[in-house]
Amino acid sequence: MSMKNIENNNETYRPLIVAFCCNWCSYAGADLAGNNRLAYPADVKIIRVPCSCRVNPTFILRAFQRGADGVIICGCHPGDCHYTSGNYYTRRRMSLMFSMLDYLGIERERTRVEWVSAAEGAKFAATMNDFCETVAKLGKNKRLEDLRCKQ
Amino acid sequence: MQAVTREILINKAAELLGNGTVDRVFGWKKGEFSYDVTPALFTTREAMDADFVFGDFCGANFSKYLVAETRKEGKVLVFLKPCDTYSFNQLLTEHRFDREKVYVVGIPCSGMLDTVKIKAVAEGIASVEDNGDRVTVHSLFDGDVTVSRNDMLPDRCKNCKSKKHVAYDELIGEDGEVIDSGRFDEVEKLEKMTPDERFAFWQNELSRCIRCNACRDVCPACTCEKCVFDNPDSGVENKAAANSFEEKMFHIIRAFHVAGRCTDCGECSRVCPQHIPLHLLNRKFIKDINEFYGDYQAGAEVGSRAPLVNYTADDPEPAEAVERSHHDA
Numbered sequence: 001m002s003m004k005n006i007e008n009n010n011e012t013y014r015p016l017i018v019a020f021c022c023n024w025c026s027y028a029g030a031d032l033a034g035n036n037r038l039a040y041p042a043d044v045k046i047i048r049v050p051c052s053c054r055v056n057p058t059f060i061l062r063a064f065q066r067g068a069d070g071v072i073i074c075g076c077h078p079g080d081c082h083y084t085s086g087n088y089y090t091r092r093r094m095s096l097m098f099s100m101l102d103y104l105g106i107e108r109e110r111t112r113v114e115w116v117s118a119a120e121g122a123k124f125a126a127t128m129n130d131f132c133e134t135v136a137k138l139g140k141n142k143r144l145e146d147l148r149c150k151q
Numbered sequence: 152m153q154a155v156t157r158e159i160l161i162n163k164a165a166e167l168l169g170n171g172t173v174d175r176v177f178g179w180k181k182g183e184f185s186y187d188v189t190p191a192l193f194t195t196r197e198a199m200d201a202d203f204v205f206g207d208f209c210g211a212n213f214s215k216y217l218v219a220e221t222r223k224e225g226k227v228l229v230f231l232k233p234c235d236t237y238s239f240n241q242l243l244t245e246h247r248f249d250r251e252k253v254y255v256v257g258i259p260c261s262g263m264l265d266t267v268k269i270k271a272v273a274e275g276i277a278s279v280e281d282n283g284d285r286v287t288v289h290s291l292f293d294g295d296v297t298v299s300r301n302d303m304l305p306d307r308c309k310n311c312k313s314k315k316h317v318a319y320d321e322l323i324g325e326d327g328e329v330i331d332s333g334r335f336d337e338v339e340k341l342e343k344m345t346p347d348e349r350f351a352f353w354q355n356e357l358s359r360c361i362r363c364n365a366c367r368d369v370c371p372a373c374t375c376e377k378c379v380f381d382n383p384d385s386g387v388e389n390k391a392a393a394n395s396f397e398e399k400m401f402h403i404i405r406a407f408h409v410a411g412r413c414t415d416c417g418e419c420s421r422v423c424p425q426h427i428p429l430h431l432l433n434r435k436f437i438k439d440i441n442e443f444y445g446d447y448q449a450g451a452e453v454g455s456r457a458p459l460v461n462y463t464a465d466d467p468e469p470a471e472a473v474e475r476s477h478h479d480a
């Protein structure tokens with residue numbers, strides 16, 4: 001009990017990051033980062049998807065609704081998609097989606113798309129470190145939250 | 152004032168009914184009030200003589216009705232204004248109905264009046280008289296009020312994008328031209344605001360939403376048989392103010408689902424009982440698509456590939472795109 005109190009007193013804000021990673025590149029990239037002992041914050045929760053274009057814009061809003069402070073989508077580099085063209089569609093959809101969120105006044109740093117290949121463990125770790133830092137600076141997601149989902 | 156009259160339309164419809172080209176007519180019917188006009192189906196000249204109306208309040212876009220209407224036997228006659236023909240083409244592109252079962256008569260349009268603006272002018276509206284440049288509102292409580300017709304137009308007609316019919320079997324009157332309208336001016340104004348101002352603006356607008364789903368139901372681009380918003384497992388609430396996030400989720404997804412297919416007909420804003428400027432969400436997507444991937448007008452031709460089901464190898468990256476839409480502002 002006393003330990004818990006101490007922890008609470010020293011609590012610093014940690015953002016909750018949801019990372020949608022494509023099975024073929026970025027998820028393997030995350031694995032490589034782990035194998036190479038490259039550190040990235042535990043605040044990143046990875047959700048594996050078959051392809052970055054599997055990410056429906058609703059997923060992003062749902063993540064924010066459920067308490068995420070930042071959402072990042074990682075896929076194969078354009079031209080390297082396992083399914084030939086999936087990430088090209090992702091690119092268009094997310095361009096429009098992020099632009100719309102920005103239009104509604106949501107901080108545009110909270111969303112990001114990064115292309116990370118299976119060989120880029122270092123890039124994966126660096127990207128996540130950078131994204132966590134950016135989102136941490138922005139603070140809690142207030143504009144796209146559902147109050148019921150917050151504790 | 153509209154260039155065609157009720158009589159011209161009834162005569163045309165009666166002629167086509169008479170020679171067997173069509174067996175029913177889609178038109179407008181008187182509602183409870185003169186400004187409250189509803190879509191209706193007619194099969195005889197007598198019925199049309201009794202109820203058919205055409206005037207400044209016939210704004211309804213009939214394209215979407217054809218999806219259900221063409222499932223019936225026979226051929227239907229439909230009167231389409233220039234902006235309706237874009238939706239018509241878009242639905243054809245998406246194979247939503249059989250072109251052979253529709254006979255399209257293109258009719259000119261000089262802009263439809265906005266009931267909200269008319270109601271703001273006088274209370275207890277008895278009738279509205281259109282004299283070209285001026286409109287006289289006959290009312291019960293404020294007498295006769297004459298105002299400029301241009302001031303009574305809704306945003307979609309003030310910034311009319313085209314007077315040219317892109318689909319028809321027959322045309323009444325002269326065809327117009329595609330207009331270089333200032334329809335993105337409002338969007339640009341919003342883009343120039345700070346994020347806090349934009350958030351406050353949209354919070355104010357969207358929080359009024361009562362989730363009647365009228366914007367979805369009227370939208371000619373929203374023709375899914377099963378809608379994500381009717382699925383209780385979709386994570387989108389079906390009730391207004393169910394939580395602090397409901398209306399944002401709904402409106403972002405609604406606009407996104409028609410991105411690249413929205414013809415900017417403005418029906419969503421017309422039917423909104425809370426007067427939310429929903430077309431500004433759709434126009435943002437249209438503007439972005441034009442800027443990122445080249446000019447595209449949904450419905451301008453049948454069979455064109457919508458921007459969201461297309462790509463090129465050198466599309467801008469999302470971060471770059473968002474940045475760009477800012478600097479242009």
